């Protein structure tokens with residue numbers, strides 16, 4: 001029970017039973033379930049809830065906009081394996097949070113958005129309440145599940161149900177609606193206390209069937225060109241040791257999806273990240289581990305893939321299988337259990353990747369590395385600075401800080417960072433993910449800093465930063481060790497598009513981001529060369545305080561939509 005509970009609610013004077021209320025019960029339920037942090041924005045009807053949570057030892061991180069708070073909760077879920085909590089006010093605040101909730105669900109990150117809401121009897125007759133909205137009905141479309149609590153005595157049940165649903169099976173975002181009247185409802189403290197419970201084993205293991213494991217092993221053993229694709233589900237599963245053992249003992253090459261980078265170090269000899277196209281096109285048996293055959297993997301279709309390829313898919317969600325291609329060997333279970341079973345039943349040496357396949361990939365890797373080395377070399381001295389000039393400097397500094405978390409969004413800023421800034425530690429890269437969404441930057445960075453205490457470097461396109469840039473104030477207010485590196489090419493994709501009518505071109509942007517953070521008390525740097533970029537970033541990480549490095553990038557550097565320009569419609573207007 002919260003200490004404040006009995007006091008605030010008026011401890012039984014005159015022989016009366018001690019009382020509690022909805023707000024105290026929410027805080028008590030969260031504490032009982034070991035929630036350490038709430039990300040949110042206060043207002044009617046949840047301000048006292050935030051105050052009480054803080055007084056009771058739960059950290060409350062107050063944001064400037066709810067979508068950033070929700071993104072932070074989602075990232076906290078990914079980083080800790082426990083649902084992150086986001087707290088929002090009714091209607092508009094609730095809606096602002098929904099982008100983060102939906103993005104969490106899309107990316108399979110566990111989080112719970114708790115929102116206050118207006119009075120049911122007014123909302124449901126549409127009598128025009130303050131911030132009136134049928135939030136539950138709206139949230140259902142964007143969440144893994146959505147629940148509403150109607151009685152204070154159900155708060156413990158509602159919180160437990162939300163936490164369980166978010167964490168178990170395929171993780172996702174859960175919405176929990178608590179009307180103001182329930183938050184203010186007073187009830188007997190003893191009854192309230194007894195109504196709460198702690199969720200036992202929130203994400204139980206799910207073991208694959210032995211025959212399914214044998215089927216997958218037989219298929220891999222028969223392959224001439226086997227390939228493993230590691231996705232962010234594999235990173236989330238925290239099966240790092242098993243994945244390493246399986247990959248290294250079988251010798252199978254692997255391609256990491258962007259947020260699986262670092263599960264094994266990027267310079268691992270079996271990584272085919274630098275021979276990606278060839279690996280996908282030539283593999284004859286592909287084992288997907290926590291990765292979906294969605295747009296990021298061209299839906300498993302030719303010509304990106306070998307049309308004769310056979311797929312094995314390890315995933316906790318059986319409904320994911322056969323969503324795009326026939327899955328010849330389904331491995332339904334949690335990835336830690338799946339990998340344990342593959343290692344156990346794959347002994348002794350049932351699977352060995354043919355060496356000529358690895359040689360073929362290595363040749364392509366060497367060729368691609370040589371090409372990249374040339375581009376990096378040319379960028380070193382280019383003036384104005386190119387993306388690759390700045391990024392090489394970032395790479396060099398981050399190589400000194402493997403403990404640092406990298407957050408990354410943009411188009412060119414995303415694609416070029418992914419391929420130049422190496423990752424060596426699992427779950428240290430957070431990016432735009434499944435939706436390719438802009439706006440995750442500062443929320444993810446704040447969560448990474450709050451949850452881990454480690455240095456965080458957010459590598460942002462100048463457009464990308466704009467979606468959450470006001471949270472530089474939040475970073476500064478909480479004095480978080482976050483350095484934001486802006487690859488500022490003055491626009492969306494590039495900054496040299498001509499204008500058609502004298503207004504700025506639709507893609508053009510103009511900002512001195514270094515001055516923005518100065519306004520909030522952080523330290524701003526402006527870097528025009530790779531040397532200045534490295535010096536500023538090195539100093540900022542060492543200082544461990546809020547900082548921003550605005551890298552002045554050649555406005556003509558950058559291609560339309562980065563590496564995914566082919567997704568733009570091909571109509572008469574065309575794109576660059």
Ligand code: OXT
Nearest residue numbers: 274275276277410411412413436438461462463464492493
């Ligand atoms: O094998 P081959 O030979 O093919 O070679 C490959 C690798 O083997 C090789 N490689 C290497 N070689 C040598 N060395 C190294 N280290 C190495 N690493 C790799 O290189 C090639 C390419 O490898 P890659 O990248 O792995 O392979 P590929 O084929 O590209 O992979 C395919 C994908 C799809 C998996 C990959 O491209 C990917 O993950 N892409 C993600 C793309 C994405 O999500 N983009 C973001 C969305 S774009 C757009 O939507 C934007 N918007 C609209 C908007 C959004 N998104 N959201 C909201 C809320 N509102 C609006 C906006 C507004 S982006 C954007 C802002 C953009 O402007 P900014 O200023 O922010 O950014 P700038 O562009 O910087 O200006």
Ligand code: ADP
Nearest residue numbers: 170231232233237257290291292315316334335
């Ligand atoms: P990526 O974008 O990296 O390819 P996706 O987000 O597309 O990754 O896929 C992640 C997959 O991982 C989802 O299908 C999800 O069901 C699955 N997943 C998440 N956590 C686990 C887990 N612990 N065990 C097994 N599968 C998981």
Ligand code: MG
Nearest residue numbers: 462489491493
């Ligand atoms: Mg840009």
